[in-house]
Amino acid sequence: MFWDKKIETLKPADLTALQLKRLKKTLAQVQHVPFYQKRLADAGLKTTSIKTLDDIKKIPFTKKQDLRDGYPFGFFAVPLKKIVRIHTTSGTTGKPTVVGYTRKDLDTWSDLIARNMTMVGITDDDIFQNMVNYGMFTGGLGFHYGAEKVGMTVIPSATGNTRRQIEMINDFGVTTIHCTPSYAMHLSEVAEEMGTGLDSLKTGIFGAEAWSESTRKSLEGRLGVTAYDSYGLSELFGPGVAFECPEHDGLHIWHDSYLVEIIDPKTGEHVGDGERGEMVVTPLVKEAMPLLRYRTGDVTLVMEDDCLCRRGKKIARITGRSDDMLVIRGINVFPSQIEHVLLEIPEVGNQFMVYIDRINHLDEMTVDVEINREYFSGELADLAILQKKVVKELRDALELRTTVKLVEPGSLPRFEGKAKRVIDRREVV
Amino acid sequence: MEPENFVIRQISIFSENRPGRLAAIAQALGEEKINILAFSIAEANGFGVVRALVDHPEKAHDKLQSLGFNVAFTEVIAVKMRDQPGGLYEIAKILGDAGINIEYSYAYSGKEGAVLILRVDQVGDAITKIRKTGATLLERSVFH
Numbered sequence: 001m002f003w004d005k006k007i008e009t010l011k012p013a014d015l016t017a018l019q020l021k022r023l024k025k026t027l028a029q030v031q032h033v034p035f036y037q038k039r040l041a042d043a044g045l046k047t048t049s050i051k052t053l054d055d056i057k058k059i060p061f062t063k064k065q066d067l068r069d070g071y072p073f074g075f076f077a078v079p080l081k082k083i084v085r086i087h088t089t090s091g092t093t094g095k096p097t098v099v100g101y102t103r104k105d106l107d108t109w110s111d112l113i114a115r116n117m118t119m120v121g122i123t124d125d126d127i128f129q130n131m132v133n134y135g136m137f138t139g140g141l142g143f144h145y146g147a148e149k150v151g152m153t154v155i156p157s158a159t160g161n162t163r164r165q166i167e168m169i170n171d172f173g174v175t176t177i178h179c180t181p182s183y184a185m186h187l188s189e190v191a192e193e194m195g196t197g198l199d200s201l202k203t204g205i206f207g208a209e210a211w212s213e214s215t216r217k218s219l220e221g222r223l224g225v226t227a228y229d230s231y232g233l234s235e236l237f238g239p240g241v242a243f244e245c246p247e248h249d250g251l252h253i254w255h256d257s258y259l260v261e262i263i264d265p266k267t268g269e270h271v272g273d274g275e276r277g278e279m280v281v282t283p284l285v286k287e288a289m290p291l292l293r294y295r296t297g298d299v300t301l302v303m304e305d306d307c308l309c310r311r312g313k314k315i316a317r318i319t320g321r322s323d324d325m326l327v328i329r330g331i332n333v334f335p336s337q338i339e340h341v342l343l344e345i346p347e348v349g350n351q352f353m354v355y356i357d358r359i360n361h362l363d364e365m366t367v368d369v370e371i372n373r374e375y376f377s378g379e380l381a382d383l384a385i386l387q388k389k390v391v392k393e394l395r396d397a398l399e400l401r402t403t404v405k406l407v408e409p410g411s412l413p414r415f416e417g418k419a420k421r422v423i424d425r426r427e428v429v
Numbered sequence: 430m431e432p433e434n435f436v437i438r439q440i441s442i443f444s445e446n447r448p449g450r451l452a453a454i455a456q457a458l459g460e461e462k463i464n465i466l467a468f469s470i471a472e473a474n475g476f477g478v479v480r481a482l483v484d485h486p487e488k489a490h491d492k493l494q495s496l497g498f499n500v501a502f503t504e505v506i507a508v509k510m511r512d513q514p515g516g517l518y519e520i521a522k523i524l525g526d527a528g529i530n531i532e533y534s535y536a537y538s539g540k541e542g543a544v545l546i547l548r549v550d551q552v553g554d555a556i557t558k559i560r561k562t563g564a565t566l567l568e569r570s571v572f573h
């Protein structure tokens with residue numbers, strides 16, 4: 001099934017022409033952003049310098065740090081008056097990255113999500129429970145509006161209270177769910193404890209964290225769903241960027257809306273189809289916040305073979321990151337954010353270690369931090385207050401509950417050269 | 430007798446809750462011929478504070494610090510108890526009636542009889558109140 005058959009199955013020559021036309025339009029749009037005016041001028045580029053898609057190589061990359069430097073609204077190409085929604089995503093340090101949407105952007109974005117859902121056979125007959133965070137995270141409202149556009153019956157259940165979630169699935173006859181794969185695992189276990197099946201479920205959309213084929217098998221077996229991998233990032237609207245089709249062999253990325261390059265993250269040079277590298281994306285349809293050659297940090301490859309479904313080239317499922325970003329319970333965390341938080345708390349040192357475990361299918365992050373010698377009062381109660389303070393500061397900055405362990409000064413490893421402060425003990429996904 | 434003569438210096442040592450930490454502390458004090466008179470461990474959420482009354486607090490502090498331990502001095506007071514059934518009750522009742530709030534406490538029985546070590550939030554105030562009750566406070570010189 002197709003949501004927009006014409007655009008989803010464009011012939012290569014027509015697709016290239018459309019991409020070039022939209023790239024030129026995007027180049028005109030970024031002229032409203034001082035950062036890009038300067039960036040393009042410094043590179044000696046004019047809008048007319050881009051004559052073919054290949055010319056995109058002349059344009060410098062945009063990095064997450066650039067977006068952070070533009071905090072809060074430095075990357076908006078339209079007046080704030082035209083922005084109807086703001087979301088944020090983790091920044092690499094203190095401040096989050098802000099993304100904005102015009103009314104047209106929201107329409108474009110929900111349309112892309114409608115394409116994904118229709119591609120896997122979801123229709124307006126389906127009942128949809130959206131079990132992700134509805135706040136600043138793009139996954140909640142993103143899928144919500146996409147599903148409404150398809151005409152599904154949408155239950156904005158958000159996160160938490162798993163027993164209630166299960167009751168609703170059963171009482172409302174939910175056919176389709178969207179959540180992180182680890183939460184889906186947890187859901188299946190709680191259903192088992194409750195002694196209830198989830199018989200109405202047919203389709204599971206899982207995203208925001210990397211998950212393996214063996215997780216797919218076990219989710220499909222336990223929940224009785226067909227599982228689909230969903231990919232997106234806030235800087236490119238949010239979810240809806242790429243999605244698995246029923247072939248379950250790679251994800252379709254919407255080439256009319258996203259111009260994809262795969263590069264060697266060290267040299268910035270293109271790698272060939274079938275070769276793994278960092279995905280760089282130039283969104284072609286964004287109005288409020290156009291970006292040029294955005295470094296996603298996600299490692300994948302462009303698959304050489306076409307897909308039976310005729311939707312154009314697929315990317316492989318994401319296998320990792322080219323930077324040190326962590327995904328904890330679907331939330332992006334940079335070790336630099338943790339460092340930034342600790343620097344602001346004088347009672348603890350600047351050395352830290354992060355341990356990530358998967359306990360009952362849910363990610364748990366433990367941060368070991370040294371107490372500052374000078375701040376030790378000798379009182380246990382003061383230490384307990386300090387521990388709570390660090391937990392709170394981390395939660396405020398990362399939007400994530402962590403376990404904080406206070407350790408003796410000088411007891412954490414000191415690194416010469418590249419620090420390895422993160423130990424990920426989750427099983428390989 | 431000046432009230433400050435009753436203020437005793439306890440050493441408080443931050444310690445992670447893992448095997449061997451107490452042995453390391455005790456070994457260090459033993460090497461310096463420091464005698465531990467009373468001692469307790471308070472534990473919370475993965476870490477703890479080892480509290481000790483020693484005969485040479487400065488020496489203990491410097492030695493432990495030189496080994497990397499995080500050490501602080503804490504002011505405590507010591508009240509003499511009868512080393513007999515009901516002895517703790519008598520003192521606890523006196524303290525309660527005098528309105529003294531105890532943050533933490535530990536006890537030992539030694540040459541001077543039974544002793545209750547108290548950490549209170551207003552040390553000076555507590556000393557005045559306890560002396561009025563007629564209970565016996567031990568002087569600092571008894572310990573170090």
